[in-house]
Amino acid sequence: MQKKLQVEAIQHGSVIDHIPAQQGVKILKFFKFTQTNEKITIGLNLPTHNGKSKDLIKVENTFISDAQANQLALFAPNATINQIKDFKVVNKFQVQLPSSFIGVLSCPNSNCISHNEPVKTQFYVNNNSELKLKCHYCEKSFSRSFFNELD
Amino acid sequence: MNNPLYQKNIISIADLSRTDLELILQTALSLKESPQPELLKNKVIASCFFEASTRTRLSFETAVQRLGGSVIGFDSGGNTSLAQKGETLADSVKVIASYADAFFMRHPQEGAARLASEFSDVPVINGGDGANQHPTQTLLDLFTIYETQDTLDNLNIAFVGDLKYGRTVHSLAQALSLFNCNFYFIAPDALAMPDYILEELNDKGINYSVHKSIEEVIDSLDVLYMTRVQKERFDETEYQHIKSAFLLNAQMLENVRENLKVLHPLPRVDEIHKNVDDTPYAYYFQQAQNGVYARQALLALLLTNQFKTKA
Numbered sequence: 142m143q144k145k146l147q148v149e150a151i152q153h154g155s156v157i158d159h160i161p162a163q164q165g166v167k168i169l170k171f172f173k174f175t176q177t178n179e180k181i182t183i184g185l186n187l188p189t190h191n192g193k194s195k196d197l198i199k200v201e202n203t204f205i206s207d208a209q210a211n212q213l214a215l216f217a218p219n220a221t222i223n224q225i226k227d228f229k230v231v232n233k234f235q236v237q238l239p240s241s242f243i244g245v246l247s248c249p250n251s252n253c254i255s256h257n258e259p260v261k262t263q264f265y266v267n268n269n270s271e272l273k274l275k276c277h278y279c280e281k282s283f284s285r286s287f288f289n290e291l292d
Numbered sequence: 293m294n295n296p297l298y299q300k301n302i303i304s305i306a307d308l309s310r311t312d313l314e315l316i317l318q319t320a321l322s323l324k325e326s327p328q329p330e331l332l333k334n335k336v337i338a339s340c341f342f343e344a345s346t347r348t349r350l351s352f353e354t355a356v357q358r359l360g361g362s363v364i365g366f367d368s369g370g371n372t373s374l375a376q377k378g379e380t381l382a383d384s385v386k387v388i389a390s391y392a393d394a395f396f397m398r399h400p401q402e403g404a405a406r407l408a409s410e411f412s413d414v415p416v417i418n419g420g421d422g423a424n425q426h427p428t429q430t431l432l433d434l435f436t437i438y439e440t441q442d443t444l445d446n447l448n449i450a451f452v453g454d455l456k457y458g459r460t461v462h463s464l465a466q467a468l469s470l471f472n473c474n475f476y477f478i479a480p481d482a483l484a485m486p487d488y489i490l491e492e493l494n495d496k497g498i499n500y501s502v503h504k505s506i507e508e509v510i511d512s513l514d515v516l517y518m519t520r521v522q523k524e525r526f527d528e529t530e531y532q533h534i535k536s537a538f539l540l541n542a543q544m545l546e547n548v549r550e551n552l553k554v555l556h557p558l559p560r561v562d563e564i565h566k567n568v569d570d571t572p573y574a575y576y577f578q579q580a581q582n583g584v585y586a587r588q589a590l591l592a593l594l595l596t597n598q599f600k601t602k603a
Contacts, residue, residue, distance in 0.1 A: 250402060252400075252401050252402055252422055252423075253401065253402050253403050254381065254399070254401040254402065254403035254404045254406075254407050254421075255403060255407070257380070257381070257401070258380050258381055258382050258407055259380060259382055260382070260407060260410070269495075276403065277403075277406065278402070278403025278406050278407055279401075279402035279403040279421075279422070279424055280304060280306075280402070280403070280406075280424055280425065281402070281424075282488065
């Protein structure tokens with residue numbers, strides 16, 4: 142008998158698929174999924190068809206909003222979100238990079254005024270050749286890897 | 293006709309369109325030719341220097357007074373109760389904006405002017421925010437080029453010296469890229485123009501080339517924009533080599549175009565020999581003086597909806 146990977150189906154909720162390996166735990170933390178009482182199934186380093194690996198998150202009774210889906214693009218630009226009702230996929234979409242991120246990231250420039258003042262950070266997305274984010278305040282652009290998420 | 297800059301903030305050169313820039317330059321020219329000493333009568337302008345800068349502050353304050361306005365303010369953040377009592381910049385700005393009709397500010401942190409504009413009900417002019425922007429320097433540079441060349445289009449412009457750290461050259465190159473100029477970049481390898489500026493120029497289809505010495509291109513230039521190479525960035529032998537390639541003296545100007553102007557944001561140290569000062573090409577001191585007209589033009593446009601030139 143063929144051995145099959147058992148990842149339990151969910152009745153209502155969201156499945157975030159095609160998360161790059163190593164990003165799943167960051168997403169759990171960022172969206173504070175670890176602080177809910179809902180049932181969560183996570184798969185880390187799952188094999189894919191092309192021989193790479195991916196992470197996957199299933200959250201019961203939680204539907205990812207458009208704004209959350211956009212923020213997800215910071216961690217997993219090719220992720221898909223499946224919304225499940227009564228064990229059926231009722232909606233499936235791919236996350237999209239928004240034109241800007243507000244209040245999500247901290248500016249990598251330590252001399253940026255946004256660190257000291259009562260304002261939300263804002264970064265404009267430039268996805269020409271490589272993803273870069275430009276600070277609304279200090280106007281500096283950085284690659285995604287330079288950023289830390291705000292607490 | 294209403295002017296599009298009325299009650300606007302001047303934070304970053306990238307916020308200004310070609311039309312905005314042309315309006316500012318025309319206004320500066322008009323105010324230089326026909327002073328308007330009562331234009332800002334009864335207006336109070338705050339001069340807020342959270343970081344000291346003698347030249348920029350004096351230029352701004354002269355501009356206000358030449359237009360008949362009054363100046364309030366401070367010349368160094370450390371001496372103010374704002375800094376000493378730990379007030380946020382946002383709160384300071386709300387208070388200052390309630391006293392004045394506009395304010396200009398310099399601040400040691402990048403993004404300070406943008407942030408201030410979000411908490412101010414009156415126009416904010418950025419007089420320098422950390423290593424980020426210094427738009428009025430760019431405007432006075434553009435005004436000087438426009439005044440001496442009669443156009444900003446299709447000029448051959450060389451930038452020499454510290455092109456890596458000099459925000460002045462970055463902003464000027466960005467602004468001039470709206471006018472289809474040819475750029476020549478001449479800098480020691482360690483101080484070359486940063487890649488992100490070159491990428492921007494590539495994206496806009498701007499012609500530029502990189503050269504080893506001023507003499508390679510000097511005879512075909514309309515504008516030679518010199519900047520200071522900081523001696524402390526190099527050891528003595530290296531600096532002597534750099535000195536010969538990136539410093540300007542009068543002998544190098546023998547075969548240049550008649551309309552060539554040598555500019556420099558000042559202060560200069562030894563990148564322009566004193567013997568250049570007496571040539572018809574030296575224009576850096578007039579350039580500094582033009583800062584007053586460029587800043588007058590901004591104040592006039594931000595505070596007067598239907599500004600009319602007298603010319």
